[in-house]
Amino acid sequence: MNRQEKQLYALFRKDWTLSAEAQRGLERSYEQIRQQCREQEEPMNRKRRKPITIIAIAAIVALFTISAAAVVLHSEFFTSAFGTGIKSDPVEVYTDPETGSEMTYPSNERVEVDVDAAEEVVGEKVATSDQSLEVCGYTITIDSYLVDSSGIGVLTYTVEHPDGISGLVGGDSRGGEANFNAWQSERDSDIFEPGISVDGEYIDYYTYVDRDSVTENQVTMVAYFCPFYLLDTPREIEFSVDYLTGIHSGDDPEFGESETLILPITDLGETQTYTDSETGISADVSPMGLKLNLAAWKQANGLDGTQESSVRKVEDENGELVPIDERIEISTHKVVLHYADGSEYTVKDDDIHNVTVEAGDNESTYFFYAFNRLVTNEIISVEFTGVYADWDGIAQEIHAELTP
């Protein structure tokens, strides 16, 4: 850690004196919470403001079906999840009006999906369901989902409302993400927010609007998800919906009871492993995503904490020596799939972000990418470039060519 870095750590770790206003804001909320609790304890006012989660597990066996692929059975699913209905964006440079500094937003490019090829490659792994739930006037119906053995997945569902769904699909966000922000909704209605977990584990997910599906009262949403850590064989998706009422009424908005659907995963998408013999870096690639594994590279470089003698130590803000592996930081800069026909798919680089979700663990050992297209081509190699920066500010480039 150089002098400048040490100085900044020392500076930032000093306690900040809370302003009188900030303390007052906290006290005001504390008093409101205490008051709510006192009211709940009164016998005549037993209405609980604290929401209760009710898990509505439907008769799953009756509703859940997996279909064998003889013809194209999942055309709508493939088109919504891996087609061009979700917005693409070119690369954009934003100039900060305060400082003039520039910020680059990489492009994301959607491509047409070949539904016949898709059906052949993953058709029999696609699960369909018609489980549905209703919250504040919206009817949310699960359509289809597909999860690979790394836990990377995609789920489509339909949202209907008799008064229209413009609040959910309005705005013009980059990449076509759905708008679940209650206070941004102009329409005088209640609002919901979906949540996804796999086997009860916290995962990362983003929800996009299939613009080709939008009608006045209905839209197909596409949720992509990735785990942060290694998952054992994924068994079920928990799709929950929180909702909020009274947003535009002038009263305090109130959370309703959460609703949850359990979606069983009975057949996982297969992955193929690619490895770089020089660095030990490997990747498990499925048609819908990629899991990068840097465990062997970290171990070979003494950065996994198991080789005490080779782990360098640095001085922290208290002057104590701590192992550098606790602060390892690896950035992934480039991931490219090279196809047998000579073409390629750039999953990400500095100017391209052809992923829907990108997640990783805090130890920089595993990185997960959900693709924004379905890969049906034969992959001959995976190219990876990353940077490991140590706390002396010295960056080391990591480059690997992974093959089957």
Next chain:
Amino acid sequence: MNQLIRKAREGDPDAFIQLMDAHKQAMYQVARGYFSNPMDVEDMLSETVLTCWERLHTLRRPEYFKTWLTRILINNCNDLIRSRRRLVPLEEVPEPSETLSEDDLPGLLDHLDRQTRLILILHYSQGYKTREIAKMLGLPHGTVTSKLKRGRDKLAKRLAEEEVHR
């Protein structure tokens, strides 16, 4: 801490308030990273505490409590900025303090743009990695790392100037 979170989730207001007090420094730093107006900071802290109380039942893993709380606060701050943009088409212009001092870090940070301030605070004060910050702020990872570097360099330059003038 997990015990406090569990009790707070069960609806114990004292445990919840203790939990909030344990995180008030961190919340203040983030809110101050967004706004220099004390009234805005007050409102954001107040609103975040209430949102957290209402939504604590949705937190499934207590180890993510701090990140979860920080994301609620960031969402609230972004909502306030967005609502103002709709009403008045003006960016909040920071009001840098006249004098620079190591003892007035918030004043020093006011010389940077809002996003850079926030990235520096989340990284140096609260120990978040750049990838976690990218996720929290909805920015590409490369943007966070480059803003962190530029912000660090600018701040270091300010501090060096201050040392010369002392």
